Amino acid sequence: MRTPIAYFLVLSAVLFALGSAGVLMRPNALRIFMGVELQLNAVNLTLVAFSRMHLELDGQILAFFSMVVAAAEVVVGLAIIVAVFRRTSTVDVDRASVLRG
Amino acid sequence: MIDLIGLVIAIPLVAAGVNMLAGKRWSRGAGQGAGWFATGAMAASFVVALGALLQLLSLPATERTQVVTVAEWIRAGATSVSLDLRVDPLSITMALVVTGVGSLIHLYAIGYMEHDARPWRFFGYMNLFCAFMLALVLANDFLLLYLGWEGVGLCSYLLIGFWSDRPKAARAAKKAFITTRVGDVLLMLGLFVMFMHFGSFEFDTVLGREGSLPEIATGTATAISLLLLGGAVGKSAQLPLHVWLPDAMAGPTPVSALIHAATMVTAGVYLVVRSHTLFEISEVALTAVAIVGLSGALYGGLASIGQYDMKRALAYSTMSQLGFMFLAAGLGFYPIAISLLVAHAFYKALLFLASGNVMHGLHDEIDVRRLGGLRADMPWTAALFAAGALSLSGLPPFSGFFTKDAILEVASHDGVVWAYVLGSLGALISAWYIARLFFQAFMGRRRYEGHAHEASSTMRAPLVVLAAGGLFAGIVLAFTPEGRLATFLEPVLGPIEEGHAGPSTAVLIAISVAVIFAGIAIAWRLYRPANEDRWISFPEREPGMSGALGRAFYVDDLYGWVVGTVGLRGAAALTRFDRTVIDGAVNGVGRLATWASGLAPVWQSGKARRYALSFLGGGAALLLYAVVRI
Numbered sequence: 084m085r086t087p088i089a090y091f092l093v094l095s096a097v098l099f100a101l102g103s104a105g106v107l108m109r110p111n112a113l114r115i116f117m118g119v120e121l122q123l124n125a126v127n128l129t130l131v132a133f134s135r136m137h138l139e140l141d142g143q144i145l146a147f148f149s150m151v152v153a154a155a156e157v158v159v160g161l162a163i164i165v166a167v168f169r170r171t172s173t174v175d176v177d178r179a180s181v182l183r184g
Numbered sequence: 185m186i187d188l189i190g191l192v193i194a195i196p197l198v199a200a201g202v203n204m205l206a207g208k209r210w211s212r213g214a215g216q217g218a219g220w221f222a223t224g225a226m227a228a229s230f231v232v233a234l235g236a237l238l239q240l241l242s243l244p245a246t247e248r249t250q251v252v253t254v255a256e257w258i259r260a261g262a263t264s265v266s267l268d269l270r271v272d273p274l275s276i277t278m279a280l281v282v283t284g285v286g287s288l289i290h291l292y293a294i295g296y297m298e299h300d301a302r303p304w305r306f307f308g309y310m311n312l313f314c315a316f317m318l319a320l321v322l323a324n325d326f327l328l329l330y331l332g333w334e335g336v337g338l339c340s341y342l343l344i345g346f347w348s349d350r351p352k353a354a355r356a357a358k359k360a361f362i363t364t365r366v367g368d369v370l371l372m373l374g375l376f377v378m379f380m381h382f383g384s385f386e387f388d389t390v391l392g393r394e395g396s397l398p399e400i401a402t403g404t405a406t407a408i409s410l411l412l413l414g415g416a417v418g419k420s421a422q423l424p425l426h427v428w429l430p431d432a433m434a435g436p437t438p439v440s441a442l443i444h445a446a447t448m449v450t451a452g453v454y455l456v457v458r459s460h461t462l463f464e465i466s467e468v469a470l471t472a473v474a475i476v477g478l479s480g481a482l483y484g485g486l487a488s489i490g491q492y493d494m495k496r497a498l499a500y501s502t503m504s505q506l507g508f509m510f511l512a513a514g515l516g517f518y519p520i521a522i523s524l525l526v527a528h529a530f531y532k533a534l535l536f537l538a539s540g541n542v543m544h545g546l547h548d549e550i551d552v553r554r555l556g557g558l559r560a561d562m563p564w565t566a567a568l569f570a571a572g573a574l575s576l577s578g579l580p581p582f583s584g585f586f587t588k589d590a591i592l593e594v595a596s597h598d599g600v601v602w603a604y605v606l607g608s609l610g611a612l613i614s615a616w617y618i619a620r621l622f623f624q625a626f627m628g629r630r631r632y633e634g635h636a637h638e639a640s641s642t643m644r645a646p647l648v649v650l651a652a653g654g655l656f657a658g659i660v661l662a663f664t665p666e667g668r669l670a671t672f673l674e675p676v677l678g679p680i681e682e683g684h685a686g687p688s689t690a691v692l693i694a695i696s697v698a699v700i701f702a703g704i705a706i707a708w709r710l711y712r713p714a715n716e717d718r719w720i721s722f723p724e725r726e727p728g729m730s731g732a733l734g735r736a737f738y739v740d741d742l743y744g745w746v747v748g749t750v751g752l753r754g755a756a757a758l759t760r761f762d763r764t765v766i767d768g769a770v771n772g773v774g775r776l777a778t779w780a781s782g783l784a785p786v787w788q789s790g791k792a793r794r795y796a797l798s799f800l801g802g803g804a805a806l807l808l809y810a811v812v813r814i
Contacts, residue, residue, distance in 0.1 A: 100412070106796050176792040183790025 091132035098125035112164045112174040116157070123153050185235030186271050191252045191703050192229050192236070192279055193269075193318045199225030200311035207304025209435040213326030220292035222307035226290045226314060230283035237276050248273055248675050251324050255257050270324035270387065274676040275520060275671070278321035278454055281529045285446045288646035292537050293438035295643035296544055306346060310442065313339035317447050321454060324785050325385040326375050329455070333371065333419070336448045343443060344435035348585030360428035367418015367425050371455075374411025377404065391461045402466055407463050409469030412455055413476065420452030420506045422480040427740045429503055430487075433495040437540030440495060444695050445502050445536050446529035453509040453525055460677065464516070474514025478606055480507030483737070489620065490733025494539045494550050497621055500736065501576070503534055504614060505588075508607070512591045518677040519670035520590050523661055523688055526669070527583035531575035535618075537647050538569040542625065544643070546635040552624040553720050559626045561636040566626040568647045573622050575654035579617040580693065581657030588614070589696045590662075599685035601607060608699050614704025628713035648650045 098121055105118025127146045136141025168174050203218050210217020240248050257267040290310060297303045313336055320332025345357030375385065381404055382390050398405070416422070421429035421444075432444050440736050444450070455465060456473055463469045467666040484504030491497035505528050512521035534582040543550050545562060559566040578584035588611060595603040638644075661669040670680060686692075723730040735741060 093428055107793055107800070110793070115796075179792070180790025183785075183788055 095125040095128040110175045110177045186250050191232045195229045196311040197315035201307045204308035218304035218307045222311050223290040226287040233279045233283050260476025268324035269322045273673045282317050285529045289438050289442040292646045295640050303759050309342045327385040343439040344432045356434040360432045363420045363428040367415045370411050406466035416452030416455045421503050430496045430499045440537035441533040445532035450525050456513045477507045477510025481610040487736035488617040519673045524587035527587045531572045533537040534650040535572035541639040555625045556628045557630040562638050570649040572616045576618050582655050584661040586658030595691045596686040598683040612699045612703040615700040616707050619704045619707035623711040646675040
């Protein structure tokens with residue numbers, strides 16, 4: 084018997100919520116980054132789960148794309164964080180508010 | 185020559201252009217090339233008009249209305265307006281006055297303008313004026329007439345303000361232009377109503393062919409006629425649009441003689457006489473013409489008495505004489521109105537040019553209180569002025585008698601007693617003011633310094649011709665069997681319907697002569713040389729009366745008050761309304777937007793985690809929406 088889809092969805096919702104909490108509750112850019120990764124992987128989990136449910140490969144393929152893009156995003160994001168740190172000696176995102184209205 | 189009538193307009197028009205472009209070259213140094221060229225053009229135009237007259241006279245009286253098509257003028261859809269000129273007894277009479285008197289005044293102006301820096305411009309404008317005036321009188325439809333009407337208004341403006349470095353002249357030019365514009369707008373409205381009703385501007389359609397009346401309801405005819413009269417009142421300086429004429433005397437004297445005495449100001453009379461079939465349909469309009477005329481005649485005469493500036497006195501006199509012409513037209517005596525117009529062109533031009541001689545000889549001195557005794561220094565001018573004064577006063581056998589007094593005579597025969605009595609009063613005043621001018625300026629003690637040099641021969645010769653015309657045109661035009669003006673004009677204007685009421689002609693002539701002598705006697709009593717100190721000190725002794733006469737019953741001051749004080753206050757109130765209410769509303773909208781935009785930046789805090797929360801919230805809201813919708 085196949086594991087019901089709901090289990091996967093609940094797990095991914097929990098993961099997504101944890102990731103969101105990590106993004107929202109911590110000012111540290113690296114922790115926010117980790118939260119974002121958690122959210123991304125929660126979504127990937129739903130994609131794969133639905134793919135299995137429908138017995139089609141589209142979702143899995145999309146999950147691969149998502150991982151590749153996430154990897155690229157990590158590269159760019161980390162570079163930005165390093166640049167910000169060099170400039171301001173901090174990775175606190177609340178301090179980086181030059182573009183406020 | 186009738187086929188060549190277009191040349192009458194074309195010659196001065198082309199000459200104006202040539203003079204303004206090339207005249208400077210001919211007038212270098214003391215050269216008078218521009219003046220002679222312009223005078224030659226006017227003389228050539230006169231010859232063509234004379235030829236047309238002779239050809240017209242050779243035709244039988246019933247065929248004396250010839251229309252010459254020069255070109256197609258305007259084509260718009262099915263409507264086509266061709267450039268037609270009309271040669272009939274009325275238009276050729278007017279054309280001869282314009283070109284004839286015009287030539288003489290041009291000739292005079294050569295001498296008068298000899299010290300001017302830019303004579304070519306002056307003569308260019310003068311020729312241009314004549315071209316427009318001729319277009320006005322030779323037009324076969326109201327459209328070309330209107331073109332000429334506006335054109336002469338423009339030239340009047342240019343020539344009054346010819347000495348544009350004199351603030352007085354510049355102001356007078358503006359005043360003339362704006363005041364006559366009021367009348368011009370009325371005329372234009374009249375033409376609109378006319379076109380709405382007839383669908384055409386042509387005289388034959390609008391005014392009816394010979395003998396037939398135009399097909400139009402009385403009410404519409406009244407409206408058109410009164411609007412046309414409004415235009416005529418503006419152009420001919422009648423009450424209440426007369427205020428520009430006295431001020432227009434700031435222009436060079438030949439301009440005053442040509443435009444503001446002999447030709448342009450008579451355009452209003454011409455318009456009324458030309459449209460007489462329309463006016464006749466409406467009793468109201470015709471009566472209005474008579475009332476305008478009579479009030480102008482009396483008002484102008486009284487105002488003239490109070491002027492110390494010779495030219496201003498003559499300007500009010502012109503207004504008075506034009507009033508007599510309107511009176512004649514309003515009573516239906518069109519040929520007499522035209523006869524007076526012709527005679528007036530001669531003697532009023534003469535009077536103006538004679539006063540121009542005085543100005544020329546005395547460095548622009550024109551105030552009679554500082555003239556006096558000019559008879560000795562300027563015998564020619566004094567004699568010529570006297571000739572003009574005699575013609576104007578209306579003593580037999582001079583022109584004024586056969587024209588102005590003819591109006592009174594026919595009025596009495598027709599039983600229009602009010603016109604006769606008040607007109608006679610006007611005649612008394614006319615004799616009074618013109619005799620006054622002569623006594624004050626040319627007789628008595630010399631009140632000026634230095635020597636007044638007599639005018640040169642080119643400035644005397646045209647005056648002699650004008651004097652001959654002024655003195656004897658009346659008798660020639662009234663009595664010569666073939667040349668009788670009233671008979672000549674009959675195909676266009678119809679016969680004068682003369683009744684047999686009132687005293688006989690002989691009695692009326694006796695009364696006229698008595699009235700005129702009374703006027704001269706009053707003038708002599710008040711202004712004779714022995715009485716000099718009394719009339720010079722009159723303003724101090726009687727400031728009220730002198731002020732009322734001298735300022736022409738304060739009409740100008742009233743306009744000044746209405747426009748200057750009341751108008752400016754109203755404008756200031758409107759400005760305040762604009763600043764507070766209208767500008768307030770506009771600025772309020774701007775301020776509201778500024779205030780509202782101040783609220784928006786709160787959102788853009790620069791805090792990355794708030795943005796993230798916004799994303800999350802937005803995503804959750806979308807999800808919720810999707811769930812609820814399903």
